[in-house]
Amino acid sequence: MGKGRLEAFSDGVIAIIITIMVLELKVPAGHSLGALLPLTPVLLSYVLSFGYVGIYWNNHHHMLSISHRVSGAVLWANLHLLFWLSLFPFTTAWMGENHFAAVPTAVYGGVLLMAAIAYWILQQALIAVDGAHSELRRAIGGDWKGKLSPVLYLSGIVLSCWLPWLAQLIYVLAALMWLVPDRRIEGALEHDGGDPHG
Amino acid sequence: MGKGRLEAFSDGVIAIIITIMVLELKVPAGHSLGALLPLTPVLLSYVLSFGYVGIYWNNHHHMLSISHRVSGAVLWANLHLLFWLSLFPFTTAWMGENHFAAVPTAVYGGVLLMAAIAYWILQQALIAVDGAHSELRRAIGGDWKGKLSPVLYLSGIVLSCWLPWLAQLIYVLAALMWLVPDRRIEGALEHDGGDPHG
Amino acid sequence: MGKGRLEAFSDGVIAIIITIMVLELKVPAGHSLGALLPLTPVLLSYVLSFGYVGIYWNNHHHMLSISHRVSGAVLWANLHLLFWLSLFPFTTAWMGENHFAAVPTAVYGGVLLMAAIAYWILQQALIAVDGAHSELRRAIGGDWKGKLSPVLYLSGIVLSCWLPWLAQLIYVLAALMWLVPDRRIEGALEHDGGDPHG
Amino acid sequence: MGKGRLEAFSDGVIAIIITIMVLELKVPAGHSLGALLPLTPVLLSYVLSFGYVGIYWNNHHHMLSISHRVSGAVLWANLHLLFWLSLFPFTTAWMGENHFAAVPTAVYGGVLLMAAIAYWILQQALIAVDGAHSELRRAIGGDWKGKLSPVLYLSGIVLSCWLPWLAQLIYVLAALMWLVPDRRIEGALEHDGGDPHG
Numbered sequence: 001m002g003k004g005r006l007e008a009f010s011d012g013v014i015a016i017i018i019t020i021m022v023l024e025l026k027v028p029a030g031h032s033l034g035a036l037l038p039l040t041p042v043l044l045s046y047v048l049s050f051g052y053v054g055i056y057w058n059n060h061h062h063m064l065s066i067s068h069r070v071s072g073a074v075l076w077a078n079l080h081l082l083f084w085l086s087l088f089p090f091t092t093a094w095m096g097e098n099h100f101a102a103v104p105t106a107v108y109g110g111v112l113l114m115a116a117i118a119y120w121i122l123q124q125a126l127i128a129v130d131g132a133h134s135e136l137r138r139a140i141g142g143d144w145k146g147k148l149s150p151v152l153y154l155s156g157i158v159l160s161c162w163l164p165w166l167a168q169l170i171y172v173l174a175a176l177m178w179l180v181p182d183r184r185i186e187g188a189l190e191h192d193g194g195d196p197h198g
Numbered sequence: 199m200g201k202g203r204l205e206a207f208s209d210g211v212i213a214i215i216i217t218i219m220v221l222e223l224k225v226p227a228g229h230s231l232g233a234l235l236p237l238t239p240v241l242l243s244y245v246l247s248f249g250y251v252g253i254y255w256n257n258h259h260h261m262l263s264i265s266h267r268v269s270g271a272v273l274w275a276n277l278h279l280l281f282w283l284s285l286f287p288f289t290t291a292w293m294g295e296n297h298f299a300a301v302p303t304a305v306y307g308g309v310l311l312m313a314a315i316a317y318w319i320l321q322q323a324l325i326a327v328d329g330a331h332s333e334l335r336r337a338i339g340g341d342w343k344g345k346l347s348p349v350l351y352l353s354g355i356v357l358s359c360w361l362p363w364l365a366q367l368i369y370v371l372a373a374l375m376w377l378v379p380d381r382r383i384e385g386a387l388e389h390d391g392g393d394p395h396g
Numbered sequence: 397m398g399k400g401r402l403e404a405f406s407d408g409v410i411a412i413i414i415t416i417m418v419l420e421l422k423v424p425a426g427h428s429l430g431a432l433l434p435l436t437p438v439l440l441s442y443v444l445s446f447g448y449v450g451i452y453w454n455n456h457h458h459m460l461s462i463s464h465r466v467s468g469a470v471l472w473a474n475l476h477l478l479f480w481l482s483l484f485p486f487t488t489a490w491m492g493e494n495h496f497a498a499v500p501t502a503v504y505g506g507v508l509l510m511a512a513i514a515y516w517i518l519q520q521a522l523i524a525v526d527g528a529h530s531e532l533r534r535a536i537g538g539d540w541k542g543k544l545s546p547v548l549y550l551s552g553i554v555l556s557c558w559l560p561w562l563a564q565l566i567y568v569l570a571a572l573m574w575l576v577p578d579r580r581i582e583g584a585l586e587h588d589g590g591d592p593h594g
Numbered sequence: 595m596g597k598g599r600l601e602a603f604s605d606g607v608i609a610i611i612i613t614i615m616v617l618e619l620k621v622p623a624g625h626s627l628g629a630l631l632p633l634t635p636v637l638l639s640y641v642l643s644f645g646y647v648g649i650y651w652n653n654h655h656h657m658l659s660i661s662h663r664v665s666g667a668v669l670w671a672n673l674h675l676l677f678w679l680s681l682f683p684f685t686t687a688w689m690g691e692n693h694f695a696a697v698p699t700a701v702y703g704g705v706l707l708m709a710a711i712a713y714w715i716l717q718q719a720l721i722a723v724d725g726a727h728s729e730l731r732r733a734i735g736g737d738w739k740g741k742l743s744p745v746l747y748l749s750g751i752v753l754s755c756w757l758p759w760l761a762q763l764i765y766v767l768a769a770l771m772w773l774v775p776d777r778r779i780e781g782a783l784e785h786d787g788g789d790p791h792g
Contacts (some may be wrong), residue, residue, distance in 0.1 A: 058273050259405075410606075490595045525714070
């Protein structure tokens, strides 16, 4: 039951974050196709962030489906993750409205980095509470994606001062890396006889 | 459980989309009835989009009620659908504020078209994961509504350059077509001995 | 299960409606207590509407807790109710920002009236689908509150042209009438051996 | 079931409150790091309020997990709490945009105080409905945190006229006091054989 409400609350917050980002797509004054063109960078950054928030929801969903208990620490680690995710609409709009300029691109990467760290902390808290039998611990294995992501975001932040477009490319590649289905957790579920599609 | 969270997350996003559209109904400066009149086109486009989002929620609800498993592909197909639905508030406001002008009407139809395609992809993903026994596959049958809708939206997009009012009429008719209760799925449920009112 | 998602979706929409109303409480420019004073009418109309939306959520909750089946008609009647509720933030802000002027007060009452009618339609749809054994039908009995409310809103609409403050008073009294706990439904639940606190 | 919907609705409202607060972090015009600096007080007040809303969600979650029944009074006490929480985005933005000036700091404390009182009322309503066997009553024990908080907020309100920074410090300390895990309720659950991590 505790897990259920944690999922419900997280679903709610993530659903709102993913949706209010679109409010930054301000309705243009004119009604020609040309009036729509200046919105392109805002739309592109919206697509990128929609992807990232979707990935977080997806991973959060998988991670909790193979966790069995939640503790006070888990609740706070979860809120900490939601805090960084809640800054996505701001950094997304700032980056889009400034056509992927250097500083907004670095700040965008900074929030990506903090969210990745917060996700890792939540993962550790969930593993700790399930103890030695943690299915999640077995499922994540070496967790190379979780380890590579912060490195990618950090490179993006550093690069954004000189080559903001390369930073963007790195953010896109990091997202695509997560889009590839994660066989580890689905595999763990199948071995356990659970619903393999979580 | 996976299905439950997919439904809960989709409900959350769709609930927010349907509700933030109303934020485009900007409070007018004056307090006479005349101050309200200029809002009429915005209100009308809100009513149309409220109907469409309601239809999507309704169909999504029915579709998932007769699906039994979700996969990673389903999760992403669902997010893809939610992405196009999330653009409704923008296109609705743009079309309404420009009194159903040609380009906004075409762009509105374009998002309707993309959402219809995304819905179809999600439907196929759900059928694929349930395999040969898919209740959903039997229930949708020839799926003439699903096949006719994109054609209607396409005609609307093409027509909007010359006869935007006709495009609007087509969008309204396509919505009404969906409002008529879908006996197929309810019938399938009844044959299965499930709750016929899903 | 269908009922569960109907409740979840309605909860989501009502939760968003009740919360985005507060966005009309625009942060004032100054930082003195005097800068807060002009917000008083907006705050008062917010309190009134918060009460109304709370009442609708409460009654919706009770009504569905003693309904057993939902149909396509129920889904649409529910969306119709949510549509009128979704106009509350608009009419609330318009009425508050214009210090309860005549026309905004009448329009506010008009939306109250339409929501009351939509609620009645939903109630009838729920009774129809449960048929002769409808617990809801027994529970609402003479439904004097449901019958009196539209009359009160109508009087408010008519009166608002001459005595807007009296219309406001009527809206407040109608809300207070609903705040008094409804023993009928709780009683029905108790007779049924269900959880009397539903 | 009644409890389930109360939790779901509260989760929805709290999720929206915690998320729309971030909309006050207005995207700055420039794209330098300097353009971000003026947002610091708004960000800080957002962090504080995010913490408070998180604490309320957390405590609400724990409180309901050891309550067994809900009544009409509970529903209204809950809405009353949500009302005060819904004012957080407003007071947070007002305080942040005015760099923690005296009056906004006092008003912020006033809403904290009212929310604390509303929480206490909800707690009493939940204890009353579960009667003599109330697990919640045993769990909260002396409830020193619940008793100390209003005193702290009151001191903050009074102090804000002379030493607004001290009022802020008190608000921060009161939040930190709640962040320390509450062993009482988790302990009660463990004695009861329930899930100790609720």
